[in-house]
Amino acid sequence: MRETPDRAAPRPDRGNRRPSRRSPRRRKAVPSQPLQPPAPPMRLAPRTLRAGIAAGALAVTVLWALRAEPSARLDALFASGAHLSGLLAGYGILTMLFLMARVPAVEHGVGADRLARWHAFGGRYVLSLCAGHAVLALCGYAAHTGADLLTAVSDLLGYAGIAAALAGTVLLAAVGVTSARAVRARLPHETWRAVHFLTYLGAALAFAHQLVGPSIASSAVSVWLWSMAHATVAVLVIWYRVVVPVRQALRHSLRVVSVRHESPDVVSVVMQGIGLSQLQAEPGQFFRWRFLQRRIWHTALPFSLSAPVRDDTLRITVKAVGNHTRRIRRLRTGTRVLAAGPFGAMTAHRRTRRKVLLLAGGVGITPMRVLYETLPAGPGELTLLYRAHNAAQLVLRDELEEIAHRRQAALHYLLGPSDSSFDPLAPQALRNLIPDLADHDVFLCGPPGMAAAATASLAKAGVPADRIHSEQFTY
Numbered sequence: 001m002r003e004t005p006d007r008a009a010p011r012p013d014r015g016n017r018r019p020s021r022r023s024p025r026r027r028k029a030v031p032s033q034p035l036q037p038p039a040p041p042m043r044l045a046p047r048t049l050r051a052g053i054a055a056g057a058l059a060v061t062v063l064w065a066l067r068a069e070p071s072a073r074l075d076a077l078f079a080s081g082a083h084l085s086g087l088l089a090g091y092g093i094l095t096m097l098f099l100m101a102r103v104p105a106v107e108h109g110v111g112a113d114r115l116a117r118w119h120a121f122g123g124r125y126v127l128s129l130c131a132g133h134a135v136l137a138l139c140g141y142a143a144h145t146g147a148d149l150l151t152a153v154s155d156l157l158g159y160a161g162i163a164a165a166l167a168g169t170v171l172l173a174a175v176g177v178t179s180a181r182a183v184r185a186r187l188p189h190e191t192w193r194a195v196h197f198l199t200y201l202g203a204a205l206a207f208a209h210q211l212v213g214p215s216i217a218s219s220a221v222s223v224w225l226w227s228m229a230h231a232t233v234a235v236l237v238i239w240y241r242v243v244v245p246v247r248q249a250l251r252h253s254l255r256v257v258s259v260r261h262e263s264p265d266v267v268s269v270v271m272q273g274i275g276l277s278q279l280q281a282e283p284g285q286f287f288r289w290r291f292l293q294r295r296i297w298h299t300a301l302p303f304s305l306s307a308p309v310r311d312d313t314l315r316i317t318v319k320a321v322g323n324h325t326r327r328i329r330r331l332r333t334g335t336r337v338l339a340a341g342p343f344g345a346m347t348a349h350r351r352t353r354r355k356v357l358l359l360a361g362g363v364g365i366t367p368m369r370v371l372y373e374t375l376p377a378g379p380g381e382l383t384l385l386y387r388a389h390n391a392a393q394l395v396l397r398d399e400l401e402e403i404a405h406r407r408q409a410a411l412h413y414l415l416g417p418s419d420s421s422f423d424p425l426a427p428q429a430l431r432n433l434i435p436d437l438a439d440h441d442v443f444l445c446g447p448p449g450m451a452a453a454a455t456a457s458l459a460k461a462g463v464p465a466d467r468i469h470s471e472q473f474t475y
């Protein structure tokens with residue numbers, strides 16, 4: 001079923017109204033705009049990051065090759081394989097930490113969801129390299145000494161560096177097991193996250209082991225380079241995951257000023273702070289929010305902005321799907337908020353065409369609502385398709401219709417159950433709505449199943465993959 005909105009008379013934008021009387025306290029008169037226009041944010045393109053990671057792996061292999069002594073002896077071959085796999089595992093651990101360091105240029109260029117996918121994918125290789133390294137080292141020792149494998153294990157564990165490495169590997173394996181899809185789905189997010197923190201301890205133990213290993217310890221230059229690489233990543237992690245969020249919390253002093261019910265299970269939360277334009281949040285981006293209220297303060301949840309940053313207010317629109325999101329409905333005005341961000345790469349910089357299709361499913365409407373209002377576009381160049389089960393599930397509808405009217409942009413609601421015989425996202429259905437679909441950039445945000453189906457349909461309808469820009473609300 002398709003429903004097209006009436007062209008209603010323009011209504012005042014209900015996005016981020018500045019709540020004057022309900023404001024929790026009088027704020028200092030701080031200019032919301034910095035005096036100098038801020039420099040555009042730096043962005044690292046995904047292919048540049050991939051090339052950098054590959055170049056690092058190559059450099060590590062060269063480091064190994066420079067130290068390797070050619071030999072046909074079995075123990076030497078095992079040892080050589082152990083050194084290479086160990087070095088690559090150490091480099092892999094460092095790379096995994098770097099991907100999750102929340103460096104703005106990486107987050108804004110590559111995107112948090114893609115980084116999380118690379119991290120999950122790369123983590124499997126790192127664990128395999130750790131296991132390969134342990135087995136090869138054990139076989140090399142056994143072949144060298146003539147000991148059986150059990151004796152070799154007990155001999156090797158007598159070395160402090162090797163015992164530490166084994167402990168580190170066990171910790172990393174625990175992180176890997178709890179991240180396996182089947183296990184993670186059964187764990188509360190906080191438990192999974194707490195186990196994930198063990199990665200830092202595992203990485204530190206692995207680093208200590210590598211520093212005394214022959215591939216690194218044999219040259220002062222390689223010790224220095226390896227230590228510098230680890231120190232750099234450690235500083236980035238501490239800076240961007242700890243110092244920057246704390247500094248932002250102190251500087252912007254964010255508080256909840258209103259909670260508005262959009263539908264039975266969706267609320268919009270408006271927060272007000274000081275100097276929020278300095279955050280340089282772009283339409284399409286998200287923050288990780290921590291609400292300092294009982295029973296919810298201990299978790300930071302990712303939510304996209306659902307309105308442009310305006311008059312020192314930020315707004316999110318949240319669907320209740322679990323315990324934490326249900327508690328957001330009961331947030332009190334005046335509640336202090338810690339917001340880390342902005343993150344996300346689904347912004348206007350990805351655009352390559354004049355014509356843009358925004359495709360939203362369910363609560364995926366939140367970043368689309370902001371892009372719909374702010375993406376530069378002339379009359380007829382912007383289309384929003386909003387997929388929902390039924391009309392009662394459409395949120396922010398008044399705002400969308402006001403924007404459609406004001407900007408002369410197209411807006412279509414695609415309603416109906418996902419198992420209905422008519423699929424409004426089928427290639428032909430999409431082409432019927434937008435005949436020149438193949439000339440569009442597409443920004444897409446929705447539940448995983450809908451996003452996958454829509455991506456396949458868009459490809460069949462002729463939209464090249466590099467013009468489909470999507471963000472997933474699940475990692």
Ligand SMILES: Cc1cc2nc3c(=O)[nH]c(=O)nc-3n(C[C@H](O)[C@H](O)[C@H](O)COP(=O)(O)OP(=O)(O)OC[C@H]3O[C@@H](n4cnc5c(N)ncnc54)[C@H](O)[C@@H]3O)c2cc1C
Nearest residue numbers: 189300301302303304317318319322323324325363366473
């Ligand atoms: C980039 C991004 C932007 C998002 N924007 C919005 C939005 O604008 N509006 C909206 O309603 N929802 C949004 N979400 C989804 C929202 O974050 C989840 O629905 C919410 O975290 C679920 O919390 P819960 O504890 O109530 O549900 P649960 O049932 O406990 O969890 C549901 C799912 O959310 C995941 N999750 C739970 N806590 C976290 C966390 N702290 N960090 C990451 N994932 C978590 C769980 O692993 C699970 O897959 C976004 C998600 C991401 C990743």
